[in-house]
Amino acid sequence: MTDQPTRSPLFELTLARVKLFFREPSAMFWTFGFPVILAVALGIAFRNRPPDAVHVAILAGPRAEQLRLALDAAEVRAQVEDESSARLDLRTGKVALVVLPGDPLTFRYDESRPESRLARMLVNDHLQRADGRKDPTRVSDERVTEVGARYIDFLIPGLLGMTLMSSSMWGIGFLIVEMRTKKLVKRLLATPMRRTDFLLSFVVMRAAFVLLEVPVLFGFGWLVFGVRVAGSFALVMLVSLLGALTFAGIGLLVASRAENTQTVGGLMNLVMMPMFVGSGVFFSARNFPDALQPVVRALPLTALNDALRAVVNEGAGVGAIAPQLVLLAGCGAVSFALALKVFRWR
Amino acid sequence: MGTSGLAVRCRGLIKHYDGGKVVAVDGLDLDVAVGECFGLLGPNGAGKTTTVEILEGLLDPTGGEVEVLGMRFESDERALREKLGVSLQQTHLPDKLSVREVVHLFRSFFANGHSPDEVLRTVSLEEKQGAWVEKLSGGQKQRLAVACALVGDPELLFLDEPTTGLDPQSRLQLWDVVLGFKKRGRTVLLTTHYMDEAERLCDRVGIVDHGKMIALGTPRELISSLGGQEVIELAVTGGKLDESAVGKLSGVHGVRHVADGFALAAEPLHVALPAVLDHVRQAGLTLERLSTRHATLEDVFVAKTGRGLRD
Numbered sequence: 001m002t003d004q005p006t007r008s009p010l011f012e013l014t015l016a017r018v019k020l021f022f023r024e025p026s027a028m029f030w031t032f033g034f035p036v037i038l039a040v041a042l043g044i045a046f047r048n049r050p051p052d053a054v055h056v057a058i059l060a061g062p063r064a065e066q067l068r069l070a071l072d073a074a075e076v077r078a079q080v081e082d083e084s085s086a087r088l089d090l091r092t093g094k095v096a097l098v099v100l101p102g103d104p105l106t107f108r109y110d111e112s113r114p115e116s117r118l119a120r121m122l123v124n125d126h127l128q129r130a131d132g133r134k135d136p137t138r139v140s141d142e143r144v145t146e147v148g149a150r151y152i153d154f155l156i157p158g159l160l161g162m163t164l165m166s167s168s169m170w171g172i173g174f175l176i177v178e179m180r181t182k183k184l185v186k187r188l189l190a191t192p193m194r195r196t197d198f199l200l201s202f203v204v205m206r207a208a209f210v211l212l213e214v215p216v217l218f219g220f221g222w223l224v225f226g227v228r229v230a231g232s233f234a235l236v237m238l239v240s241l242l243g244a245l246t247f248a249g250i251g252l253l254v255a256s257r258a259e260n261t262q263t264v265g266g267l268m269n270l271v272m273m274p275m276f277v278g279s280g281v282f283f284s285a286r287n288f289p290d291a292l293q294p295v296v297r298a299l300p301l302t303a304l305n306d307a308l309r310a311v312v313n314e315g316a317g318v319g320a321i322a323p324q325l326v327l328l329a330g331c332g333a334v335s336f337a338l339a340l341k342v343f344r345w346r
Numbered sequence: 347m348g349t350s351g352l353a354v355r356c357r358g359l360i361k362h363y364d365g366g367k368v369v370a371v372d373g374l375d376l377d378v379a380v381g382e383c384f385g386l387l388g389p390n391g392a393g394k395t396t397t398v399e400i401l402e403g404l405l406d407p408t409g410g411e412v413e414v415l416g417m418r419f420e421s422d423e424r425a426l427r428e429k430l431g432v433s434l435q436q437t438h439l440p441d442k443l444s445v446r447e448v449v450h451l452f453r454s455f456f457a458n459g460h461s462p463d464e465v466l467r468t469v470s471l472e473e474k475q476g477a478w479v480e481k482l483s484g485g486q487k488q489r490l491a492v493a494c495a496l497v498g499d500p501e502l503l504f505l506d507e508p509t510t511g512l513d514p515q516s517r518l519q520l521w522d523v524v525l526g527f528k529k530r531g532r533t534v535l536l537t538t539h540y541m542d543e544a545e546r547l548c549d550r551v552g553i554v555d556h557g558k559m560i561a562l563g564t565p566r567e568l569i570s571s572l573g574g575q576e577v578i579e580l581a582v583t584g585g586k587l588d589e590s591a592v593g594k595l596s597g598v599h600g601v602r603h604v605a606d607g608f609a610l611a612a613e614p615l616h617v618a619l620p621a622v623l624d625h626v627r628q629a630g631l632t633l634e635r636l637s638t639r640h641a642t643l644e645d646v647f648v649a650k651t652g653r654g655l656r657d
Binding site: 012182184188193 | 437
C-alpha cells in the first residue's frame with residue numbers, strides 16, 4: 001500500500017520551481033532576453049566610431065577660397081562664410097574655429113573648448129605644410145582599437161551583474177509573496193516539509209540558472225561584439241554564483257514579511273533602484289563624487305560589478321577581488337539568516 | 347494513542363484577533379474519537395475555520411489546550427504532521443504544474459504514504475494526471491487538493507468546506523472519497539454549511555456560533571432535540587394565529603416564526619396535522635399555504651439561534 005519517496009523534498013521543490021520558471025514565458029524573457037536586448041541596443045548606440053572631422057569657417061575675403069582648398073582634408077571640413085554667420089556658427093558650436101585671412105593669419109576660437117584647441121593645431125599644421133614647412137623628424141602612426149577597453153566590454157559584465165540581481169530578487173521575492181497570497185505557503189506548512197528546504201529550494205534554483213545565464217550573455221557578447229574574458233571563465237562563473245546567492249538572500253529578506261505583491265514590488269524597487277543607479281551598471285561608479293564613494297562601495301551590486309569587470313576586463317585572479325567576494329558573501333549570509341528569522345509563514 | 351482513543355481533544359479553546367477586539371473562538375471544547383467523521387457546522391464567520399486551523403497547527407490559540415492524535419504541536423510537530431492530511435478552505439496550487447507533479451511534490455514531504463498513482467485513482471483523476479492545474483474544473487481542483495491531503499496516508503483528515511461551490515456530481519464524488527477513507531477506520535474532521543453533507547457523512551456534528559459550540563450530537567439526536575422529526579410550515583389569512591394555543595395541540599412540540607408564516611415541530615405527523623387543521627378552521631382563519639417536510643440540521647440551527655445558517 002505504501003511506498004518510499006524516490007527523491008528528496010528539496011530536490012522535488014527545486015524541480016517544481018525550475019519547471020514553473022520554464023513554463024512562464026515572461027520570466028524567461030526578463031532573465032535571458034532582456035539583458036541581451038539591452039546589450040544590443042547599448043552596444044549599437046555606443047559603438048566605437050572613427051573620430052569626427054573638425055569643422056572650421058573661413059571668413060570671406062581675397063585668399064579665402066585658396067585657404068579652403070588647402071585645408072579641406074580628411075580631418076578638417078572648411079567652409080567660407082561671411083562675418084555674421086561665422087560668429088553665429090562659432091557661438092553655437094557648429095564650427096570650432098574661424099580663420100581670418102590676412103597677414104598675419106588670425107585664428108578666432110574659444111580656448112576652453114578642447115575641440116577648438118584641436119582645430120587650431122590641425123589647421124595650423126595643414127597651412128604651414130601647404131606653405132612649404134618640412135618636419136625634421138619622420139613619424140608614422142600605428143592605430144589600435146583594443147578589445148577589452150571598448151564600452152561594450154565594460155557594459156557586458158555590468159549587465160550580467162544587473163541581471164543576476166534582478167532575477168534573484170524578482171524570481172524569489174515575487175514568487176514567495178505570490179505563494180503566500182495564494183495560501184500555498186500555508187498549505188505546504190501543513191505538511192512535514194522542512195522550512196529550510198522550502199527556502200533553500202529557491203536558492204538552489206537561482207544557482208542552477210546562473211549556469212545558464214552567464215554563458216548565454218557572454219556567448220552572445222562574444223558572437224556579436226567579440227567580447228573576450230581576459231581572466232578565467234570559471235572564476236566568472238564562481239563570482240556570478242556568489243552574486244546570485246547573495247541577491248537570493250536579499251530577495252528572501254525583502255519577501256519575508258510582505259503580504260501582497262504590490263508591497264513586495266515596492267520594496268524590491270526600493271532596494272534595487274539605488275543599485276541600478278549607483279553600482280556602475282552602465283557607467284563607472286567611480287564617476288560619483290568622493291563623498292559618496294563609501295556608500296557606493298558598500299552596495300553589493302557595486303562589489304559584484306567590480307569583481308566581474310576585474311576578471312573579465314583585466315584578467316584579475318581570486319586574490320585581487322577578495323574584498324568584493326567577502327562583501328558579497330557577508331551580505332548574502334546576513335540576509336539569509338535574517339530572512340529565516342523573520343519569515344512570515346502563516 | 348494518548349487520551350483514550352481520541353483523535354482530537356481540545357479544551358477551552360480561545361482565539362482573539364487584533365489584541366482581543368475580535369473573538370473568533372470563545373472557549374470551545376471538542377472531542378473527536380478515532381474512526382469518527384465529525385462535522386463542524388455553522389454560518390460564515392462562526393469560527394469554524396479558525397478552530398480547524400488551530401487543530402491543524404497553522405494558528406496559535408490565544409488560550410486553551412489542544413491535543414491531536416495524542417500529541418502536541420509544540421513538542422511533536424513533525425511527527426504529528428506526518429499523520430495529518432489537510433485540505434484548506436482555499437489553496438491555489440501552482441497553475442503550471444501538472445496534477446501528477448503536484449501530487450509527487452506533496453508525496454516527497456512524507457516519510458511514508460501512498461504512491462501518486464494510487465491517490466490519483468482514489469480521487470478519480472488518473473485521466474487528468476498530465477493536465478496543468480489551471481486547466482482543471484473547480485471539482486477537479488478540489489479533488490486534487492484532497493489527493494494532496496491523502497498522499498501521506500494520514501490518520502486524521504481535515505477538510506475545510508470541501509464541497510463549497512461545487513456542482514452536485516463533484517460533491518457526490520468527494521463524498522465517496524471521504525466515506526472510503528472513513529471505511530478504513532480513519533478519522534475525519536470537516537466543516538461545512540451544507541446540512542445534507544453533514545447528515546450524509548458525519549457520525550456526529552457540532553454546531554458552532556460566535557465561536558461557541560451550541561449543540562453537539564449525532565444528526566439524529568440533534569433533530570430529535572427539536573421535539574419532532576417533522577416540520578409543518580403554514581401561513582394563514584383572515585386573522586392572527588394563536589401561537590400558544592397551537593403549541594399546546596397534540597403532536598406539536600414547538601412553534602416559531604419564519605419569513606411569512608410559522609414552522610411547527612411535529613411528531614407524529616398524523617396526529618399533529620389534523621389538530622392544526624381543526625384549530626385553523628375553528629379560529630375562522632383561511633390557510634394560504636401548508637406544507638410538511640422532514641426536520642433538518644438547519645432547523646436545529648434556527649431553533650438554537652433564531653437565525654438561518656446562511657444569514
